[in-house]
Amino acid sequence: MxxxxxxxxxxxxxxxxxxxxxxxxxxxxxxxxxxxxxxxxxxxxxxxxxxxxxxxxxxxxxxxxxxxxxxxxxxxxxxxxxxxxxxxxxxxxxxxCTEFLNISISKYGDLHIQISTTLITLGAEFQTLLVLGERADAPSEDRNLSAQTRSARTILRGDAQSVEVSVKHFGKRLQCQLGKPNYAFYGIAPQGTGACWTVIFQFFIPGSHKMDKSISLHCILPVRDQGSG
Missing domain, CATH: 3.10.150.10 (DNA Polymerase III, subunit A, domain 2)
Structure with missing residues (x-):
């Protein structure tokens, strides 16, 4: 066989x-x-x-x-x-594979983006990112698992949130990168407050690593479905 x-x-x-x-x-x-x-x-x-x-x-x-x-x-x-x-x-x-994508953010500092059909799964994962707020350490037994499996297990534990967003909206969000921000912070609004995926961009004062508080840029993407977590 x-x-x-x-x-x-x-x-x-x-x-x-x-x-x-x-x-x-x-x-x-x-x-x-x-x-x-x-x-x-x-x-x-x-x-x-x-x-x-x-x-x-x-x-x-x-x-x-x-x-x-x-x-x-x-x-x-x-x-x-x-x-x-x-x-x-x-x-x-x-x-x-271009209608909706799934985005999950964990307390471990993992950002997981995935598009799936019955025939193919495409994904990208960013690990050990800076976490603002509650942070947790990833279980050692997950280290050798695939990104897809780790993401699913993290959501089941309640250590991550997951939403589905429109690829079209996501593409428009990428246009904000043309502003050349120095930092981008990602977050998912909790259930009961009108779930959304939020991206906040921050800029440095030219020639320094100090935040320029005179500039503000953020994007809010509506979600199709609020996942577990």
């Missing part, structure tokens, strides 16, 4: 969809995909002596956040893939 489960990271999607799959498609329509415990390898013309052979190898961490593989062949799996179809499917998945 062969089993393979994985969650593509944002970096993994960018590497494949924007860079490697377009190049591999030019090498030939069909290639072999070889998977083992540590690597994902794309092979062109491996069994054909004619033409150019190409090998693209990725360590699992370069593409995936949660990577699990098992087979009776020493946990190795190989199969042929149509590169153009794979590229098209990945573009389609990325295009439908």
């Amino acid at each position: 062969k089993k393979f489960k994985e969650f593509l990271t944002e970096n993994g999607v960018n590497l494949l969809e924007m860079r490697f799959l377009p190049a591999l498609d030019k090498m030939g329509k069909i290639c072999h995909l070889y998977l083992n415990r540590d690597h994902v390898i794309f092979l062109h013309n491996l069994f054909n002596g004619d033409g150019v052979q190409s090998i693209a190898q990725f360590r699992k961490e370069a593409l995936f956040d949660d990577y699990r593989i098992s087979s009776q062949n020493e946990d190795c799996i190989s199969f042929a893939v149509d590169v153009s179809l794979l590229h098209r499917a990945l573009r389609r998945i990325v295009s439908i």
Whole structure:
């Protein structure tokens, strides 16, 4: 029996969809995909002596956040893939992952951003950020878990809050970075007060590391759903 489960990271999607799959498609329509415990390898013309052979190898961490593989062949799996179809499917998945994203903030100083569908999960995580207010230490048993699993466990413990926001609104929030703030503080309003995700930007007095109290900039994003925590 062969089993393979994985969650593509944002970096993994960018590497494949924007860079490697377009190049591999030019090498030939069909290639072999070889998977083992540590690597994902794309092979062109491996069994054909004619033409150019190409090998693209990725360590699992370069593409995936949660990577699990098992087979009776020493946990190795190989199969042929149509590169153009794979590229098209990945573009389609990325295009439908653009409506809502989940944001969680923990007492450990972790900011976790994730977009999910039934086929793919993309995420980014920022750890050990400065926490204003109540702070807690992350349990040691969580250290070797995936970002997705850690985030879910933290929410269940009540040590994090989670909300869903519109990707469109999130994109507009990013435009505030054009103001070149020195700091950005993120927070989720508690339930019962009109839940929202708030970003407060702060600026330094030019030539110093002192806060410029004469400038104020903040964004409030409405949320679709208030998660646990």
